[in-house]
Amino acid sequence: MNCQEVREQLSAWVDGEQASVARKRLDEHVLSCASCREWLGRARGLDRQFAYARSAPTHDLTGQILAAAAVEPLTRTARYAHWARHNINRCALVLIGLLQLGVAGMQVAGIDFGMVSSHHHGAMTGAHLMNESTAWVVALGVAMVIAGVRPAAAAGMATVLGAFAFVLTGYVINDAVNDQVTLARIVSHSPVLLGLIFALLVLRDYRAGRTPPNQHRAVFLDEVAPGERHLRSAGDSANSAA
Structure with missing residues (x-):
């Protein structure tokens, strides 16, 4: 197995998914390849950071973002x-x-x-x-x-x-x-x-459907819950490192 294939399997393992290659073969490769050992260490570190981010309270950065963009928040x-x-x-x-x-x-x-x-x-x-x-x-x-x-x-x-x-x-x-x-x-x-x-x-x-469900109502940034402001889940793990 080459390093790319091993890292794909390790990425699945770090994410808690079932790897298609026996764990023993992966361990043997990691022990013999310093580059893959370093990669695995970084992947585990990222996974711990994401896990902490999911459990830590989310701070509302609306004010800072609007201030940086020189936009006055709506009263x-x-x-x-x-x-x-x-x-x-x-x-x-x-x-x-x-x-x-x-x-x-x-x-x-x-x-x-x-x-x-x-x-x-x-x-x-x-x-x-x-x-x-x-x-x-x-x-x-x-x-x-x-x-x-x-x-x-x-x-x-x-x-x-x-x-x-x-x-x-x-x-x-x-x-x-x-x-x-x-x-x-x-x-x-x-x-x-x-x-x-x-x-x-x-x-x-x-x-006409314009009023009842407010489907087209303008949504202001400070109305959105802090946990809903990501276009993509902040819990995405080390797949991006693979």
């Missing part, structure tokens, strides 16, 4: 801004949901948008109707925010908003023609239509 704010730029429809739906909650908050505070009349009393006064409306507005606002954060809920949200907007539009037109609704109240319904539009856009993005 949390910059990361959120990057996400928002690539998820405009979802952000818009969340904001409209918050706007809807704002309308509900104003109604709770006593702003009735022309709903309450002080001239009528009884079981079904305008005050009670406003309370019911406020509860519904709160529910819609919360649902919009959830659909913006969890696009899978956009289908249900779009269905509810679509039905509500359709019926509401008919009532608004009828009441406006008969002078039974104020302009302020009509304007307060605008988040419903905006929410429907952006719920449909979020649903479209979700079904």
Whole structure:
């Protein structure tokens, strides 16, 4: 056997693999060949180093790498801004949901948008109707925010908003023609239509596969676990020395 063949077998042995040549023949060659003895010593040394590297805690070198490359690490704010730029429809739906909650908050505070009349009393006064409306507005606002954060809920949200907007539009037109609704109240319904539009856009993005699994989301270096930054396993043993 020549030295190259022996080293291939020794490399397999160092890696814990089954050598195809009897160990006795390898030992005889190593004892008689100073070059192969030196090679085997280096291979064992490398194997010990790799074994230590696998067991030792891994240090995060992100900061040093970015500093050496003169690259400023992205702040949390910059990361959120990057996400928002690539998820405009979802952000818009969340904001409209918050706007809807704002309308509900104003109604709770006593702003009735022309709903309450002080001239009528009884079981079904305008005050009670406003309370019911406020509860519904709160529910819609919360649902919009959830659909913006969890696009899978956009289908249900779009269905509810679509039905509500359709019926509401008919009532608004009828009441406006008969002078039974104020302009302020009509304007307060605008988040419903905006929410429907952006719920449909979020649903479209979700079904197109761009949003749900985040398959194409940008991954920043400091988001990657230290043990995942090698293109190739750091545990590769002395095969490279063979």
